[in-house]
Amino acid sequence: xxxxxxxxxxxYSPNLGQKTRPPIFKDNDLDWVRPDGRGFHQCRPAxxxxxxxNSASGSAYAELGxxxxxxxxxxxRESKKAMMYSDTGRLNCxxxxxxxxxxxxxxxxxxxxxxxxxHKALEGAxxxxxxxxxxxxxxxxxxxxxxxxxxxxISCASLALADAGIMMYDLVAAVSVSCLGKNLVIDxxxxxxxxxxxxxxxxxxxxxxxVTQLTFTGEWSTPEINEAMQLCLDACNKLxxxxxxxxxxxxxxxxx
Amino acid sequence: MDGYNxxxxxxxxxxxxxxxxxxxxxxxxxxxxxEVDAFRRLFPLxxxxxxxxxxxxxxxxxxxxxxxxxxxxGAVASxxxxxxxxxxxxxxxAAIKMEVMTPSLETPDEGCIAIDFHxxxxxxxxxxxxxxxxxAPVVAKQLSDTILSxxxxxxxxxxxxxxxxAWMAYLDIYCLxxxxxxxxxxxxxxxxxxxxxxxPVVSLNDDGKIxxxxxxxxxxxxxxxKERRKINLSSIPFSLTCVLxxxxxxxxxxxEEESIMDTIVTVVLDSSSQLVSLHKPGGTVLAYTSAxxxxxxxTRQRVKELQKILEEAISGMEVD
Numbered sequence: 001x002x003x004x005x006x007x008x009x010x011x012y013s014p015n016l017g018q019k020t021r022p023p024i025f026k027d028n029d030l031d032w033v034r035p036d037g038r039g040f041h042q043c044r045p046a047x048x049x050x051x052x053x054n055s056a057s058g059s060a061y062a063e064l065g066x067x068x069x070x071x072x073x074x075x076x077r078e079s080k081k082a083m084m085y086s087d088t089g090r091l092n093c094x095x096x097x098x099x100x101x102x103x104x105x106x107x108x109x110x111x112x113x114x115x116x117x118x119h120k121a122l123e124g125a126x127x128x129x130x131x132x133x134x135x136x137x138x139x140x141x142x143x144x145x146x147x148x149x150x151x152x153x154i155s156c157a158s159l160a161l162a163d164a165g166i167m168m169y170d171l172v173a174a175v176s177v178s179c180l181g182k183n184l185v186i187d188x189x190x191x192x193x194x195x196x197x198x199x200x201x202x203x204x205x206x207x208x209x210x211v212t213q214l215t216f217t218g219e220w221s222t223p224e225i226n227e228a229m230q231l232c233l234d235a236c237n238k239l240x241x242x243x244x245x246x247x248x249x250x251x252x253x254x255x256x
Numbered sequence: 257m258d259g260y261n262x263x264x265x266x267x268x269x270x271x272x273x274x275x276x277x278x279x280x281x282x283x284x285x286x287x288x289x290x291e292v293d294a295f296r297r298l299f300p301l302x303x304x305x306x307x308x309x310x311x312x313x314x315x316x317x318x319x320x321x322x323x324x325x326x327x328x329x330g331a332v333a334s335x336x337x338x339x340x341x342x343x344x345x346x347x348x349x350a351a352i353k354m355e356v357m358t359p360s361l362e363t364p365d366e367g368c369i370a371i372d373f374h375x376x377x378x379x380x381x382x383x384x385x386x387x388x389x390x391x392a393p394v395v396a397k398q399l400s401d402t403i404l405s406x407x408x409x410x411x412x413x414x415x416x417x418x419x420x421x422a423w424m425a426y427l428d429i430y431c432l433x434x435x436x437x438x439x440x441x442x443x444x445x446x447x448x449x450x451x452x453x454x455x456p457v458v459s460l461n462d463d464g465k466i467x468x469x470x471x472x473x474x475x476x477x478x479x480x481x482k483e484r485r486k487i488n489l490s491s492i493p494f495s496l497t498c499v500l501x502x503x504x505x506x507x508x509x510x511x512e513e514e515s516i517m518d519t520i521v522t523v524v525l526d527s528s529s530q531l532v533s534l535h536k537p538g539g540t541v542l543a544y545t546s547a548x549x550x551x552x553x554x555t556r557q558r559v560k561e562l563q564k565i566l567e568e569a570i571s572g573m574e575v576d
Contacts, residue, residue, distance in 0.1 A: 009357045009358060009360065009368070009424070010357065010358075011355035011356060011357040011424045011426075012355060012356055012357075012465075013353075013355050013356075014354075014355070014356055014456065014458050014466050014467055014468050015456075015467070015468045052432070052433070053347075053378060053379065053432060053433045054345040054433055054435060055345070055379065055380050055381060055433055055434055055435055055511070056378070056381070056433075059378070066333055066334070068332075070378055070432060071378070072377075072378035072379075074381050077381075094377060094385040096376055096377075096385075098332075098349075098351070098374075098376075098428065098430055099353075099372070099374075099426070099428045100332055100334055100335045100338070100351040100352075100353050100426075100428055101334065102334065103334055105353045105355065105426055108374065108428070110385060110386075137377070137384075139376070139377040139378045139385065140378070141376045141378045141430070141432070143331075143332060143349065143430075144332050144333065144334050145334070
């Protein structure tokens with residue numbers, strides 16, 4: 001039987017019936033272990049590499065746990081014909097998922113919300129006036145979704161921009177924190193994100209100590225917000241160092 | 257970071273290649289290098305013809321040689337089978353997800369394979385979001401024709417409960433970097449993903465639905481596919497694309513070569529050197545049968561190389 005999209009029969013994943021039960025939080029539940037055995041305030045090891053896509057002006061690959069993304073940067077190139085004249089450059093962002101990125105097969109369509117969030121997170125860090133009348137395209141593809149997808153995409157995109165030689169004030173590092181009961185867990189995996197009570201994502205330029213984007217969802221108390229932001233800022237600092245090392249390595253490799 | 261074992265490592269090798277390779281006639285003097293580059297952009301065809309006279313290509317390959325090829329299996333953990341294939345800098349990621357369907361009345365004991373080929377905007381400056389690449393549906397059709405007609409997979413092996421349930425294998429191939437020979441790389445990644453595919457053990461629950469055996473803890477229930485964890489691949493198809501220009505045949509063209517010399521011939525042979533498909537979609541060069549025979553001979557050589565690369569990738573997995 002030849003398969004054609006459209007005429008294909010209805011299918012289901014054999015593991016659909018299985019739902020993970022959220023942990024029950026009491027007042028003191030510090031003995032609870034995260035699915036990958038990390039401490040609550042411990043990030044996943046980050047792996048970055050620039051130059052993944054040769055046909056792009058710049059590109060980067062990032063892997064944190066099972067979250068894997070590729071970002072390509074094209075341009076600066078001519079803006080769309082319909083665009084008005086502009087003294088400053090334009091930034092165009094797009095985030096999409098592969099069909100096999102999520103545990104249940106998806107449609108592999110564009111992620112509009114993430115695209116606009118990525119745009120807003122990067123906008124403040126790029127010197128748009130250095131490429132007037134033109135557009136820089138930042139395209140991200142999530143190969144595998146393992147939680148904290150958007151922060152990984154943002155960090156990876158800023159590396160790809162640096163690889164493309166786009167002028168920026170600083171790299172942009174992004175980290176998110178999930179609120180689970182009374183606990184704050186940093187860099188949550190997919191499972192933790194699915195039963196979080198609230199989440200916070202912070203993107204910043206570590207060496208300038210400036211925040212480009214800050215988002216909250218869910219229920220937060222003021223002391224929790226303070227703690228979570230401090231956690232994120234510290235983690236962004238460390239992540240920024242890893243990203244910087246990656247750029248230095250790439251630069252020294254190309255000189256040889 | 258140094259010791260980090262990344263499954264996508266093959267992705268990164270090529271940039272160094274590109275830097276060290278250079279042009280064969282670049283003498284290190286900057287002014288001549290600039291002139292060569294300008295000549296290449298202004299008169300691409302003449303630039304190529306000068307090389308072809310010397311039986312060499314700008315990337316230092318002889319005409320009949322394919323680019324360096326690598327396969328990494330198991331690149332995506334969220335899929336049942338996956339592979340990353342790379343020919344030169346053309347990179348394809350193929351992944352298979354298995355789902356359950358009710359087989360049709362005509363074929364109650366056969367499963368199904370749905371093949372899709374995607375060119376996301378990251379892969380090439382030509383593709384923009386919302387405007388899919390022209391090449392994508394062409395390659396997708398070619399791929400599904402080749403895989404389904406080659407007889408590589410016996411669809412009966414995908415049956416679970418006759419008339420009630422069978423596997424639907426969703427094969428999605430993503431182009432991560434487009435630099436020519438898209439079909440060859442896509443087919444290689446697809447074949448590699450099938451050889452990496454591991455079918456989960458499932459059983460039938462009370463509602464007549466198929467569920468994973470391990471997760472439900474239904475140890476009393478008999479799995480319906482205990483022995484069938486791997487798909488038998490018989491006569492695996494491999495392909496080689498060649499570009500024709502005058503009397504020259506260039507194997508495994510880059511994107512630049514494909515755009516300058518527009519006549520391409522794609523030959524697909526299976527592992528026992530039988531012809532599966534031959535594709536020459538027009539072009540300005542009208543090929544003599546001898547040229548077609550030469551293409552087939554080149555493909556026969558290439559199939560041996562690809563077979564070896566695939567076998568090495570599979571045995572590498574078994575060691576792990």
